[in-house]
Amino acid sequence: MSEARSLYQKVWREHAVRTLRNGQTQLFIDTHLIHEVTSPQAFGMLRDRGLKVLMPERTIATVDHIVPTHTRVEPFEDPLADEMIRELRRNCTENGIRFFDLDSANQGIVHMVGPEQGITQPGTTIACGDSHTSTHGAFGAIAFGIGTSQVRDVLATQTMAMSELKVRRIEVTGRLRPGVYAKDVILHIIRTLGVKGGLGYAYEYGGEVFDRMNMEERMTVCNMSIEGGARCGYVNPDDTTFSYLEGRPFAPQGAAWDEAVSRWRALASDPDCRYDDVVTLRGEDIPPTVTWGINPGQAISIEQTVPTVEGAAEGEREAVAEALAHMKLTPGAPIQGTRIDVAFFGSCTNGRVSDFVEAARYLEGRRVHAGVKAIAVPGSQHVKAECERRGIDKVFKAAGFEWRDAGCSMCLAMNPDKLVGDQLCASTSNRNFKGRQGSPTGRTVLMSPVMVAAAAVTGEVTDAREVFGVTREAVA
Amino acid sequence: MALKQIRELRGRGVPVTGDDIDTDRIVPARYLKCVTFDGLGETLFYDERHGEDGTLKGHVLDDPRFAGASILISGSNFGCGSSREHAPQALVRAGFTAVVAESFGEIFFGNATTLGLACVSVSPDARRALTQAVRDDPQLEIVVDVAGGQVRAGALTLDASMPESAREALLAGYWDPLGELLEGVGEVREVAERLGHAVGSA
Numbered sequence: 001m002s003e004a005r006s007l008y009q010k011v012w013r014e015h016a017v018r019t020l021r022n023g024q025t026q027l028f029i030d031t032h033l034i035h036e037v038t039s040p041q042a043f044g045m046l047r048d049r050g051l052k053v054l055m056p057e058r059t060i061a062t063v064d065h066i067v068p069t070h071t072r073v074e075p076f077e078d079p080l081a082d083e084m085i086r087e088l089r090r091n092c093t094e095n096g097i098r099f100f101d102l103d104s105a106n107q108g109i110v111h112m113v114g115p116e117q118g119i120t121q122p123g124t125t126i127a128c129g130d131s132h133t134s135t136h137g138a139f140g141a142i143a144f145g146i147g148t149s150q151v152r153d154v155l156a157t158q159t160m161a162m163s164e165l166k167v168r169r170i171e172v173t174g175r176l177r178p179g180v181y182a183k184d185v186i187l188h189i190i191r192t193l194g195v196k197g198g199l200g201y202a203y204e205y206g207g208e209v210f211d212r213m214n215m216e217e218r219m220t221v222c223n224m225s226i227e228g229g230a231r232c233g234y235v236n237p238d239d240t241t242f243s244y245l246e247g248r249p250f251a252p253q254g255a256a257w258d259e260a261v262s263r264w265r266a267l268a269s270d271p272d273c274r275y276d277d278v279v280t281l282r283g284e285d286i287p288p289t290v291t292w293g294i295n296p297g298q299a300i301s302i303e304q305t306v307p308t309v310e311g312a313a314e315g316e317r318e319a320v321a322e323a324l325a326h327m328k329l330t331p332g333a334p335i336q337g338t339r340i341d342v343a344f345f346g347s348c349t350n351g352r353v354s355d356f357v358e359a360a361r362y363l364e365g366r367r368v369h370a371g372v373k374a375i376a377v378p379g380s381q382h383v384k385a386e387c388e389r390r391g392i393d394k395v396f397k398a399a400g401f402e403w404r405d406a407g408c409s410m411c412l413a414m415n416p417d418k419l420v421g422d423q424l425c426a427s428t429s430n431r432n433f434k435g436r437q438g439s440p441t442g443r444t445v446l447m448s449p450v451m452v453a454a455a456a457v458t459g460e461v462t463d464a465r466e467v468f469g470v471t472r473e474a475v476a
Numbered sequence: 477m478a479l480k481q482i483r484e485l486r487g488r489g490v491p492v493t494g495d496d497i498d499t500d501r502i503v504p505a506r507y508l509k510c511v512t513f514d515g516l517g518e519t520l521f522y523d524e525r526h527g528e529d530g531t532l533k534g535h536v537l538d539d540p541r542f543a544g545a546s547i548l549i550s551g552s553n554f555g556c557g558s559s560r561e562h563a564p565q566a567l568v569r570a571g572f573t574a575v576v577a578e579s580f581g582e583i584f585f586g587n588a589t590t591l592g593l594a595c596v597s598v599s600p601d602a603r604r605a606l607t608q609a610v611r612d613d614p615q616l617e618i619v620v621d622v623a624g625g626q627v628r629a630g631a632l633t634l635d636a637s638m639p640e641s642a643r644e645a646l647l648a649g650y651w652d653p654l655g656e657l658l659e660g661v662g663e664v665r666e667v668a669e670r671l672g673h674a675v676g677s678a
Contacts, residue, residue: 014671017663020653022644026660028667031675038560040511049654054661058674066509080509087511098676119675131559131583147561147587148513153654159664161653163641195496196553199582229556231582250675295496295556315600319495412505412558433500433557440504440523 004270006167007123007236008202011142011267015125017159024161030124032059032154033110034097036066036088037414038129042151043091051156053095058158060119061092062100064109065414069377069404072102081415095155108380108406111135111348115219116382118248122237122264127154132348132430134225137234138218139241140267142202144232165231166200166276171207174283177472179465181358182217183350183428183448185209187289187299189221190228193279195297198230201277204269205235209283215244216352223349224430227296236268290461291432291446292335293323298432300335302451302463308332326434327443328422336462338445341423343374343456344437345401347411350428350449351379356387359453360395362468368400369459375417376401377409399457413438426455482592482646485574485620487546489629490536491607492521497550498557499584503566505558516562517569541614549607550577552600555584564588574620576627576636578603589642592651594622602627602634622646 005013017026039061046052053059066081076082085102092099100106100113107113111132114120122140126133129151136143146160153160170189190197203225210218218235225233235241242261245251252260287301298319300307308331312320324331329338345351345359356378368374376396378384384406387393393403410417411429418438419425425437425444432444445461454464465472507519525535532538548567554577555563564587567575574594588595598606609616609629619628620636622643627636645651668674 015667017667018660020656021648021650022641024641024645024653026657026664028664028671030671037508041513041561044512051658054664055668055674057676060676078509083511084509121675124675129559129561131557133559145559145583147559147564147583147590149561149587149590149652149654153657156654157657157661157664158668159657159660161657163639195556196579199553199579226557226583229553229581295498297496318493322494412500414505414508431498431500431557433498435504435523436500438506440528 004273006204006269006273006275007140007234007267008142008165008167008204011123011125012164020161024163026159027162028125028159029127029154030058031119031126033114033126033128033133034059034061034151035110035130036063036084038148039151040084040087040091041148042155045152046156053097053155055158056096059097059155061088061097062107062110062113063088063102065408065412067102067407068415069407069409069417072405077416105381105385108382109348109351109408111223112351112380112383115139115215116248116380118245118251121245121251122241123267127160131226132223134230134232135219135223135348137222137225137232138215140234140237140264142232142234145226165202167204168198168201168277168279169204169206169275171278171280172209172283173207173280174209176209176283176286179450179470179472180286180288181448181450182213182220184286184289186221186224187291187296187446188286189281190224190297191289191299192281193228195227195295196229198225198228201230203228203230203233204275205233210235211238214354215240216354219352220349224296227430237264288448288451288463288465290335290451292327292329294326294432294434296430296432296446298323302336305332305334306330336460338461339424340372340426340455340460342419342425343368343372343452344410344425344427344429345375345449345452346377346379346409347429348379349430351377351383353383353386355428355449356383356392356396357390359449360392362450362464363399363453363457364395366399366457368456372456372459374401374456375404375410377404378406380406410437412436426452426461428452478649479592479652481649482594482651483623485547485594486617487573488542488544488615489547489549489606489610489618490542490545491549491610492536493551493607495551496553496556499555499560499563500557502555502563503560508560508562513562513565513569516566520566520570546571546573547618547620548572548575549603549610550575551603552578554580555588556581559583561587564591564593568593576603576606576620589645590652592646594620594646596620596622596627596636596638598627598634598636605632606634
C-alpha cells in the first residue's frame, strides 16, 4: 500500500517535471488563466526574447480588472484601460489563445469564468497572474496566484519554478449559526490565524461545515486564502463538486466524465495522511464578522467594539494606531452604528448567483438608506443573466442599487468605480487595504453579502440578524 | 544562461516602518494600467508619499537624508496581498537592490527574487536595531551578505536568512528561472502527454 498523502501532495507529485538547480521544482501547469492587467508585459518579454507560447490551448483569457461596469461602449473613456484591452486582444489573436471578450456571454472576473465554464477541475494545477487564483482550490485544484515573470514562464514553458508548500488542515466542525456565511468563516479563520499565519502553507479546508457548503461558498473561502498568507487553499472534491461540474462546457462528457470522477475521487486526501499542522474551529463559534482596520485580519464580531491602542498586545500597538487613524473609528466604541457612504456588492469573493439570491431575500421590499450609494456588480455576465432570469436584478434595483455589468469594479477600483475622499464602504470584496477602493483616504469594511445588504438599508454597519429578524439559535 | 551572481549588496538604507505593507500600498492599482513596467519607479508608495493634490507629504523616501538609499528596511509580511509584480518592479526601478524585513508575502518574494531583488529576513530585534542605526546615521553603509547569511552595518552584525532555493538562485546567477525552465521543455511535453488533454481544448 502506498503512503497516505494529502491532495496537495498527490497533485504536486503528478505535476513535478524535474528538480531545478536551486532545488525548486519545475511544476507543470495544466491550465493558465490570463487577464489584461498582468499579461501584456509578459507577452512583451516573450517578444523581446523571440519566444512563442508553448501550449496556447492551455491558456484562456478574459478581461475583468479595467472594464467599466456602467457602459461597455468602446473606446473606453480611460485611454490607458482602452490600450490594455486592445493589447490583450492582440496577444490572444497572435498566439491563438481563447479569449472571452466583452462581447462574449462568458466574460467575467477570471475566477468566476473558470468554474462556470468547467475549466476549473479537480486535481489540476492552475496559475493566473492574480492573487485570488486560490479561489479555484474550491474544486480540489491547486491554484496559484503568480507574478508577471511567472506568467511569462508559464506561457513559454507551461511550467513554473516553485517550492513545495507545507499543508495545514483547517477543520471547521459542527454547523454555522443562522445569519453566518462563508465570508464570516474565512474572515474568522484569518482573524484567528493572522494575515501571515499561512506563510509557507497550503490550506486544506475540511470538516462538516465545508462538507455542507455549496461550491460557491467554498469558492468564497478559498478565494481569501491569500489574505491569510497562504499561497493556495483547497477543499477535497466530493459529490457537491462533481454535480456542480457535470455538463459544463469544458467538463469531460460521457464515458470520459465517469472516468474523470473516479480519478478525482481518488485524489482527495487520504484519511490517514499526515498534515504539517492541523487547526480545528467550531462552526458554532463563528459570528457575523466585519473588519475594522486596514488588513483582513483586523476583524471583529459584529457585536464587539473597535479595539483600542492600549488594549492591543505590545507588538500590535503601532499597527492598531495606524489602522484606527486611517479608519477614523472611535476606539472602544461599538462597530455597529458606523455610518457608511457606499455599499459595494460584487467581486470574485462574493459576486456569485447565490450571494445575490441570499441578499435579495432580505432586500425585497426594503430601500437603500438615503445618501448611500449602492452598486451591485455581478462577477460575470452569466451571473448577471441568471440573476436577471430570476428577477433578482429587479429586487436590487427596486431597493435602490445600481445594477451593473460584470467586472472587478470597486474591489480594486481600476475602472471608474471608486470611492471619493474618505468615504466608508461596506463591501463584499476581499481587501480593506488603505486606498484599495480607489481613494487614498477611502475606508473599507469587509463583510458578508447579507451584512452589506443590511448596511445599505440602514446606512450603517449593523447586525443583519437584527435588521432582518434572523434567529441566532442554531437550527437543530 | 547564467545571470549575474548576487552574493552581496552594499548601500545605504531607508526604513519604511510597519508590518503587513501590502502591494496596493507599494504601487496603487491605478498605476497598473500600463503595458510595460517602464516608469514604475515614479509610482513607488505613491499615495503614502503624495497628498491628493500631488504635493509631497514628507514620507521617509522623500527625506533628503535618505536620498539614494538602495536597501529598504521594513517589518513583517512585507509585500502581502496582490500578486502584482509591479511592486518589486517599482522597487528595482527606483534603485533598490535589497529589502531587509522580518518576513515577506510569498508571491512578492518570488516575484522579487526573479528580478534579482534580494529579500532577506531578520528577527524583530535585528530589524529594530538596523532601523535605529540607519536613523542615527543615514550615511551608514549596509552590507546584505547573501552568501554569508548576514546583514552588517557599522557595529551591527545580524543574522539574515532566506529560503535556500532563493539563496542558491541568487548566488549561482539563476534567479530568473526561464532559461532553465526552457531546458526542460522536452520533459514538459512528456508530462503533458501523461496528464492528458488540455482543458482549454475541450
